[in-house]
Amino acid sequence: MSSREIDRIDGSALPLRGDNIDTDRIIPARFLKAITFEGLGDHVFEDDRAAMADHPFSNPAYRQARIILTNANFVSGSSREHAPQALNRWGIHACVGESFSEIFRGNSLAIGLPCVTMSAADMGPLMDLVERAPDTSLTLSLSDRTVTVDGQRISIAVDAAVRDAFLAGTWDATGLLLDDFEVVRGVASRVPYIRGF
Amino acid sequence: MGKTLLKKVWDLHTVRPLSTGQTQLFIGLHLIHEVTTPQAFDMLRARGIGVAFPERTFGTTDHIIPTLDQTRPFQDTLAEAMLSALERNCAEYNIPLWNLDSENQGIVHVIGPELGLTQPGMTIACGDSHTSTHGALGAVAFGIGTSQVRDVLASQSLAFEPLKVRRIAVNGTLGNGVFAKDVILEIIHRLGVQGGVGHAYEYGGTAVDAMSIEERLTMCNMSIAGGARVGYVNPDQTTFDYLRGRRFAPQGDAFDRAVSWWRSIASDADADYDDVVEIAAAEIEPRVTWGINPGQSVGVSERIPATGDAGTNGAVAEALDFMGLVGGAPIMGTRIDVAFVGSCTNSRLSDLREAARIAKGRRVASHVKALVVPGSRAVLAAAEREGLDQVFREAGFEWRGAGCSRCLAMNPDRLEGNQLCASSSNRNFKGRQGSPTGRTLLMSPAMVAAAALAGEVVDVRDAL
Incomplete structure (x- = not known):
């Protein structure tokens, strides 16, 4: 079973300033009370938006954004996949940040949402630019490891394994993990606590 | 150079290196609950895939459980739908479920160790970030998302990138009134909420060696709050004594053979670590968070950081603004509205005993609403056998049924409005405890009890 190959993401960007933005802010726990992920996009950053009139997710100028720009440790906290699901269902197709938490990055990979890093030195001016001109178009290229904006190419970093998974369309791991199931059975039979002490 | 426990367990469970550069790891134990699994089962059904090893998955219900009226159907129809989905999925795929009618029901990270399901040398996964808790028994335990729950159900394995190992050695003796919770809050404060990204935290040193399993569970629980997805303590005699006789632990001679294997998977004395951090236990005070992430804590005798203090940035101003606290003021004396003893961090019998020791014969301040929520049915029953429920009730605490409750x-x-809650839980994020403007101060269960009585943050050491 293979998934969609992902290389280029084109579109405008939404700058979301702040370090350590957490899962509970993206999608508060009360919206986890559901047995599907449907509708989560409507509640993205709901409480932050209520508390802050000019929140980027409430700003019509960013409504068409496909790339989110963030600072350090985006998104810390819970393992809820609802967080990347909510962003993705709102319309975000890639996250470019100074750094990411591990679980969020893994959950994003599993749903085909690339998280790539950019230095703080590059991120600052890029956020400034997008705030001045929200309709600026960006191109994220995983194969080139760049974000291109106004003809300028900015380097990004992405783990080689993760990049390959997006480029090859193997980011949905189920097929890969079931590829050689006899080997899984083999491990089960050698692990002492399953084999029996 | 010797090997770490992480390396030994990793190698043992490696299915194969993947073309992506990741490693496919076999997952020895999979724990599920109602919040992060319904979509995973639906994805399996949509793809026509079954559950590979239903006997390696166990379910319970914890996150949405009402702690007062547990009559079915629940008044909250969304909560009812979630529990019904878990019941349907477990029945369809032959997965054991400890439901509300079971004496084994409880918070997934409390019942795993309690039942002896969690054992040294295992790989464990659960759709909850606090799965790191299980590392207290020398397991390597990963918090995962829903698509990964699907993958474990389908293949009993997951794809991971390699982890580095940072040994955190806490040496010396903890002061009276200083608990495992204070140690982990200190560690997260020093290393930062992002400090552990890409790492497993191995906790050791004489202070950790001297801890009970329940204290180690508290430490490992909050590894993820420091950015480390995995946290563990090497198995030792304390671990083996804890596991002996538990329902899913090996029995009879098999237990002794298991002990020799468990000893062999501990980190070697000359193990090669990527990083080592040393912390002096005697320097640690009872700690209290003042901000909106678990790294933002101070010792109870210290002052809340002020905007403009060295090393601070906009984050301090944002946190103080949300918390309604004054930078530069002492944390002691901060008035609270609510007190909560519970959560997968601090809801075990020893936690309740410490809180009860403070509460015994005294009264909760008249303006404080105080709640004690045991982590499991078994903890609840054991506490009642000791009369802890009476101690709490007489002091004015509410004594509730087992579950995650007010942690999330x-x-x-739920908190109401901008109530300020002294909480033994693990996250002080904005809005975490159910009200968008609700505020959380994290601390040990004994500190929560002391705050409940005084109506404000106090130093529990003065109450001992």
Whole structure:
């Protein structure tokens, strides 16, 4: 079973300033009370938006954004996949940040949402630019490891394994993990606590 | 150079290196609950895939459980739908479920160790970030998302990138009134909420060696709050004594053979670590968070940081603004509205005993609403056998049924408005406890009890 190959993401960007933005802010726990992920996009950053009139997710100028720009440790906290699901269902197709938490990055990979890093030195001016001109178009290229904006190419970093998974369309791991199931059975039979002490 | 426990367990469970550069790891134990699994089962059905090893998955219900009226159907129809989905999925795929009618029901990270399901040398996965808790018994335990729950159900394995190992050695003796919770809050404060990204935290040193399993569970629980997805303590005699006789632990001679294997998977004395951090236990005070992430804590005798203090940035101003606290003021004396003893961090019998020791014969301040929520049915029953429920009730605490409750308030136990809650839980994020403007101060269960009585943050050491 293979998934969609992902290389280029084109579109405008939404700058979301702040370090350590957490899962509970993206999608508060009360919206986890559901047995599907449907509708989560409507509640993205709901409480932050209520508390802050000019929140980027409430700003019509960013409504068409496909790339989110963030600072350090985006998104810390819970393992809820609802967080990347909510962003993705709102319309975000890639996250470019100074750094990411591990679980969020893994959950994003599993749903085909690339998280790539950019230095703080590059991120600052890029956020400034997008705030001045929200309709600026960006191109994220995983194969080139760049974000291109106004003809300028900015380097990004992405783990080689993760990049390959997006480029090859193997980011949905189920097929890969079931590829050689006899080997899984083999491990089960050698692990002492399953084999029996 | 010797090997770490992480390396030994990793190698043992490696299915194969993947073309992506990741490693496919076999998952020895999979724990599920109602919040992060319904979509995973639906994805399996949509793809026509079954559950590979239903006997390696166990379910319970914890996040949405009302702690007062547990009559079915629940008044909250969304909560009812979630539990019904878990019941349907477990029945369809032959997965054991400890439901509300079971004496084994409880918070997934409390019942795993309690039942002896969690054992040294295992790989464990669960759709909850606090799965790191299980590392207290020398397991390597990963918090995962829903698509990964699907993958474990389908293949009993997951794809991971390699982890580095940072040994955190806490040496010396903890002061009276200083608990495992204070140690982990200190560690997260020093290393930062992002400090552990890409690492497993191995906790050791004489202070950790001297801890009970329940204290180690508290430490490992909050590894993820420091950015480390995995945290563990090497198995030792304390571990083996804890596991002996538990329902799913090996029995009879098999237990002794298991002990020799468990000893062999501990980190070697000359193990090669990527990083080592040393912390002096005697320097650690009872700690209290003042901000909106678990790294933002101070010792109880210290002052809240002020905007403009060295090393601070906009984050301090944002946190103080949300918390309604004054930078530069002492944390002691901060008036609270609510007190909560519970959560997968601090809801075990020893936690309740410490809180009860403070509460015994005294009264909760008249303006404080105080709640004690045991982590499991078994903890609840054991506490009642000791009369702890009476101690709490007489002091004015409410004594409730087992579940996650006010830690994330997916049940009716929500904060209201901008109430300030002294909480033994693990996250002080904005809005975490159910009200968008609700505020959380994290601390040990004994500190929560002391705050409940005084109506404000106090130093528990003065109450001992």
